[in-house]
Amino acid sequence: xxxxxxxxxxxFVLGSAQASVPTDTTRKASxxxxxxxxxxxxxxxxxGAAAVYSFNFKADSLGSRPSQxxxxxxxxxxxxxLAYLPFQLxxxxxxxxFYGELGYYRYVYEFYGIGNENLLDEGELYxxxxxxxxxxxxxxxxxxxxxxxxxWLDDYxxxxxxxxxxxxxxxxxxxxxxxxxxxxxxxxxxxxxxIFFPTKGHFAExxxxxxSAVFGSDFNFSKLIxxxxxxxxxxxxxxxxxxxxxxxxxxxxxFNQLSLLGGSKRMRGYFEGRYRDKQYLAFQVEYRMPLFxxxxxxxxxxxGLVGADFSTLQTNNLLYSVGAGLRFELDRVRxxxxxxxxxxxxxxxxxYITVAEAx
Numbered sequence: 001x002x003x004x005x006x007x008x009x010x011x012f013v014l015g016s017a018q019a020s021v022p023t024d025t026t027r028k029a030s031x032x033x034x035x036x037x038x039x040x041x042x043x044x045x046x047x048g049a050a051a052v053y054s055f056n057f058k059a060d061s062l063g064s065r066p067s068q069x070x071x072x073x074x075x076x077x078x079x080x081x082l083a084y085l086p087f088q089l090x091x092x093x094x095x096x097x098f099y100g101e102l103g104y105y106r107y108v109y110e111f112y113g114i115g116n117e118n119l120l121d122e123g124e125l126y127x128x129x130x131x132x133x134x135x136x137x138x139x140x141x142x143x144x145x146x147x148x149x150x151x152w153l154d155d156y157x158x159x160x161x162x163x164x165x166x167x168x169x170x171x172x173x174x175x176x177x178x179x180x181x182x183x184x185x186x187x188x189x190x191x192x193x194x195i196f197f198p199t200k201g202h203f204a205e206x207x208x209x210x211x212s213a214v215f216g217s218d219f220n221f222s223k224l225i226x227x228x229x230x231x232x233x234x235x236x237x238x239x240x241x242x243x244x245x246x247x248x249x250x251x252x253x254x255f256n257q258l259s260l261l262g263g264s265k266r267m268r269g270y271f272e273g274r275y276r277d278k279q280y281l282a283f284q285v286e287y288r289m290p291l292f293x294x295x296x297x298x299x300x301x302x303x304g305l306v307g308a309d310f311s312t313l314q315t316n317n318l319l320y321s322v323g324a325g326l327r328f329e330l331d332r333v334r335x336x337x338x339x340x341x342x343x344x345x346x347x348x349x350x351x352y353i354t355v356a357e358a359x
Contacts, residue, residue, distance in 0.1 A: 029054060032051065032054075034051070036048040038353060039353040040264050048075060050070060051070070060093055067087075067089045080105070082106075084103035085103065086099075086100070086101040086103075095140050096137070096140070098135075101132060101133075102132070104131050110123025112273070114172075115275070115277050116277070118274070131155055132154050148185070150207065150209060152180070156179070158177045174254020180218065182210050184210055188206070189202065190202075191203075192231065197335035199231060202228075204228040205227045205228075206224075206225070207224070209224075220252060221253040223248065236289075239287075239288040241285065241286045241288065241359065247280040248278075258306075262274045262350075266304065266359075269349050270345045270350065277312075280305075283302055284301065286358070297326060298341075300323055301323075303320055320346065323341060338353075339353070339358075
């Protein structure tokens with residue numbers, strides 16, 4: 001669920017899309033109400049509402065990106081509650097950017113064990129409720145390049161476990177809950193021509209993050225995360241896109257902070273967390289093409305693997321993901337698509353209905 005806000009139809013995506021496109025003719029503030037409808041294997045159907053408030057600071061010139069506040073609430077058929085306030089602030093003509101989220105969640109997860117060889121054939125259900133704080137502050141140092149600081153906080157309260165399950169045995173770190181607080185540095189480079197449907201350019205984000213008792217955390221661990229994508233336009237408006245993701249963990253994280261393989265963004269076809277461990281590598285490619293009117297088609301495939309350390313990250317542990325998806329252009333100006341994907345993996349499959357591309 002770490003990235004599930006990107007799944008919500010409306011609030012985050014359309015709000016972010018507006019923030020990513022300069023306005024050169026107006027500085028008027030706007031308030032837009034939006035419905036939320038989405039489906040993923042992790043949530044089943046979800047429904048809710050949101051509001052997006054866009055504005056510019058008085059000192060900003062025309063053409064600067066508008067800042068945004070988004071308030072949303074959703075309920076899913078798995079009895080999950082999602083309440084959140086994401087924000088994006090662009091200051092001094094985009095030289096500084098601040099973004100993050102304040103939220104509260106009641107979420108239901110599935111646990112299959114740790115490593116490439118799952119302990120369980122069917123997921124063990126457990127529910128968690130927690131407040132969340134996400135704060136990021138970055139400064140532009142060169143064209144397309146920003147660097148800055150990050151602070152994250154999650155207070156996981158595990159309130160339901162399967163009585164005879166592995167987590168109830170208390171042998172898994174963090175199975176009774178955890179308070180996580182940490183900080184780190186972040187750098188991102190973005191030369192894409194569009195945010196939500198790039199046809200050319202590159203994106204890369206590097207994060208070095210530490211959870212420590214210094215920040216009040218119950219657990220001490222660090223993460224190094226690299227998320228890099230490239231896009232190439234082909235004849236007839238076809239696009240070839242590729243993404244590499246690495247999440248490397250050191251120290252002693254709780255089980256819910258291990259790297260999670262699967263979900264709607266990477267390794268589609270696997271339930272998010274179907275495989276989890278301290279180290280995670282994934283690579284995926286997509287071939288995107290128009291069909292007719294506002295419809296398009298995407299073919300995708302990739303490989304991923306998890307392991308306790310580098311010695312266990314071997315090619316014979318590779319998991320595959322393949323699939324196809326239909327696209328409907330929701331916003332022709334910002335090129336925001338509704339995404340219908342079917343993904344397949346090793347003895348696994350998943351359907352996804354959400355907004356914007358996987359990367």
